[in-house]
Amino acid sequence: MFETTALNRRNERVQHAFRLLFGLMTVVLIVPVVLILGVLIWKGGPALSIDFLFTDPRNGMTEGGILPALIGTVWLVTVALLASVPVGVAAALYLSEYASDNWLTRIINLAIINLAGVPSIVHALFGLGAFVLFFGFGTSILSASLTLAVMTLPVVIVSTRESLQAVPLAFREACWNMGATRWQTIRRVVLPNSVSGILTGVILEVSRTAGETAPIMFTGAAFFLPFLPQSVFDQTMAMSLHLFVVSTQVPDVPEHLPYGVALTLIGMVLVMNAASIAFRTYLRQRRKW
Amino acid sequence: MDSPAQAAQPSAAASGSKLAIRTQALNLWYDTFQALFDVDLDVKQGIITSLIGPSGCGKSTFLRSVNRINERLGYVRTTGRVDVLGHDIYAPSVELVQVRKHVGMVFQRPNPLPLSVRENILFGLRVHADGEQRLDRERQGQIVQEALEQVLLWDTVKDQLGEPALRLSLEQQQKLCIARLLPLKPSVLLMDEPCSALDPQATSAVEELIWELRGRYTILIVTHNMAQARRASDECIFMLMGKVIEHGATDEVFVTPEQQETANYIEGRYG
Numbered sequence: 001m002f003e004t005t006a007l008n009r010r011n012e013r014v015q016h017a018f019r020l021l022f023g024l025m026t027v028v029l030i031v032p033v034v035l036i037l038g039v040l041i042w043k044g045g046p047a048l049s050i051d052f053l054f055t056d057p058r059n060g061m062t063e064g065g066i067l068p069a070l071i072g073t074v075w076l077v078t079v080a081l082l083a084s085v086p087v088g089v090a091a092a093l094y095l096s097e098y099a100s101d102n103w104l105t106r107i108i109n110l111a112i113i114n115l116a117g118v119p120s121i122v123h124a125l126f127g128l129g130a131f132v133l134f135f136g137f138g139t140s141i142l143s144a145s146l147t148l149a150v151m152t153l154p155v156v157i158v159s160t161r162e163s164l165q166a167v168p169l170a171f172r173e174a175c176w177n178m179g180a181t182r183w184q185t186i187r188r189v190v191l192p193n194s195v196s197g198i199l200t201g202v203i204l205e206v207s208r209t210a211g212e213t214a215p216i217m218f219t220g221a222a223f224f225l226p227f228l229p230q231s232v233f234d235q236t237m238a239m240s241l242h243l244f245v246v247s248t249q250v251p252d253v254p255e256h257l258p259y260g261v262a263l264t265l266i267g268m269v270l271v272m273n274a275a276s277i278a279f280r281t282y283l284r285q286r287r288k289w
Numbered sequence: 290m291d292s293p294a295q296a297a298q299p300s301a302a303a304s305g306s307k308l309a310i311r312t313q314a315l316n317l318w319y320d321t322f323q324a325l326f327d328v329d330l331d332v333k334q335g336i337i338t339s340l341i342g343p344s345g346c347g348k349s350t351f352l353r354s355v356n357r358i359n360e361r362l363g364y365v366r367t368t369g370r371v372d373v374l375g376h377d378i379y380a381p382s383v384e385l386v387q388v389r390k391h392v393g394m395v396f397q398r399p400n401p402l403p404l405s406v407r408e409n410i411l412f413g414l415r416v417h418a419d420g421e422q423r424l425d426r427e428r429q430g431q432i433v434q435e436a437l438e439q440v441l442l443w444d445t446v447k448d449q450l451g452e453p454a455l456r457l458s459l460e461q462q463q464k465l466c467i468a469r470l471l472p473l474k475p476s477v478l479l480m481d482e483p484c485s486a487l488d489p490q491a492t493s494a495v496e497e498l499i500w501e502l503r504g505r506y507t508i509l510i511v512t513h514n515m516a517q518a519r520r521a522s523d524e525c526i527f528m529l530m531g532k533v534i535e536h537g538a539t540d541e542v543f544v545t546p547e548q549q550e551t552a553n554y555i556e557g558r559y560g
Contacts, residue, residue: 174396175416
């Protein structure tokens with residue numbers, strides 16, 4: 001009565017086939033990542049040097065380093081985060097901890113999701129209209145960073161809200177029952193227990209911000225500027241735009257140069273992601289539940 | 290531990306007839322569903338009163354209206370009057386934070402905060418002392434020790450004060466949840482099935498503790514477990530479909546109930 005039947009064998013074959021299919025898809029997913037990294041290291045590796053990172057481009061950007069672009073990207077990302085994180089976290093706190101579930105809240109949530117789906121070139125035009133022209137910030141780091149901030153805001157809000165909602169309701173109830181106000185509950189219990197998740201979201205946004213080209217192209221990034229920005233009202237070079245420029249806009253660029261720029265950009269992003277994972281692990285260990 | 294039944298008589302006399310909680314014509318709606326109908330109850334000070342009744346009879350709802358935690362839901366509407374120690378807690382001038390301070394609540398599942406044992410005890414004080422003068426460490430230690438001694442937990446956790454409260458056993462966690470209310474010097478402790486997540490041994494330990502706290506605090510305890518109500522309360526309230534059917538000394542309610550519904554419930558015919 002316990003022998004294998006024909007039906008058992010067929011089920012078994014189907015199950016193996018699906019397992020193989022799903023496994024293959026996973027491999028397909030990983031291959032491009034490995035290839036990209038491999039090609040970049042192979043072709044761009046020789047370009048990397050201390051000089052490459054810390055000197056200005058020379059000779060119509062066909063020689064020299066990438067210092068202004070590197071520093072420019074750091075400026076852009078930092079200012080964008082300074083704008084988007086406080087606003088995004090505050091909005092998420094409002095939506096998660098204060099707002100009641102009514103039609104207005106639902107419309108706000110819908111708007112956030114839609115904002116996340118707006119193409120970056122549209123954000124670029126919005127930034128040009130709003131920050132460069134209307135507010136009169138000109139093409140500057142400020143305009144470009146604010147454009148990037150608007151673009152990343154929905155993701156910061158959504159990821160923060162998810163981290164906040166991962167804190168069990170029982171903790172909040174316990175606080176309220178001891179007479180804690182909402183703010184005391186947030187400050188003493190909710191935020192300390194969600195900060196690792198919030199930071200993860202924020203740092204992942206850093207890497208996305210660093211790579212964006214379209215939103216900064218009209219709003220603050222320059223084709224070529226052989227000096228470093230002095231304030232947020234200056235224009236700046238940026239890694240992503242510089243990569244575009246040396247790949248397509250300048251003749252006679254040695255092959256290894258664009259690859260070196262790309263490798264540096266990816267390296268920055270990987271370092272930031274690694275830092276975020278390390279930091280999250282550290283915070284999780286401190287967490288008490 | 291004394292047998293509750295024997296101890297009940299003298300203490301009820303000792304605490305006199307002072308009322309801890311008095312409700313008059315208390316009605317409560319969840320949206321359109323009415324959960325409480327004209328509840329008039331007098332809960333005496335310093336004794337343990339148990340609330341029994343089948344699921345959905347409104348006993349937890351009643352409990353939750355005594356510290357106004359129901360209002361968090363937003364769609365709750367209440368009419369009538371709830372007095373705690375002679376003060377109407379639904380009066381417009383009432384500060385919710387003060388209500389919660391004087392009327393503490395213990396939940397079904399132990400819910401210590403994700404903080405150390407010590408910080409759990411001090412949490413209430415910290416919340417209520419925000420911005421005011423801070424307690425020095427010595428005084429803090431004293432408060433923690435007093436609270437833990439009152440819940441019979443000091444001896445077992447005195448060496449783990451800095452450890453996460455969530456690493457304690459469930460029994461210890463539930464005792465801690467009671468202990469953290471005490472530094473605020475509450476007058477009433479509301480307990481919503483405080484033993485239902487615990488094993489039998491832990492249950493009897495927590496029951497013993499509740500009995501220990503009797504006299505110092507007015508305790509109102511919701512329970513599904515009739516044996517528990519019988520052995521660990523002075524007075525007993527039986528509710529059905531949002532109405533109070535019977536309220537009297539526990540012994541009388543269990544031995545000679547006045548209402549037929551009460552008798553049926555106690556005999557296990559429904560619920």
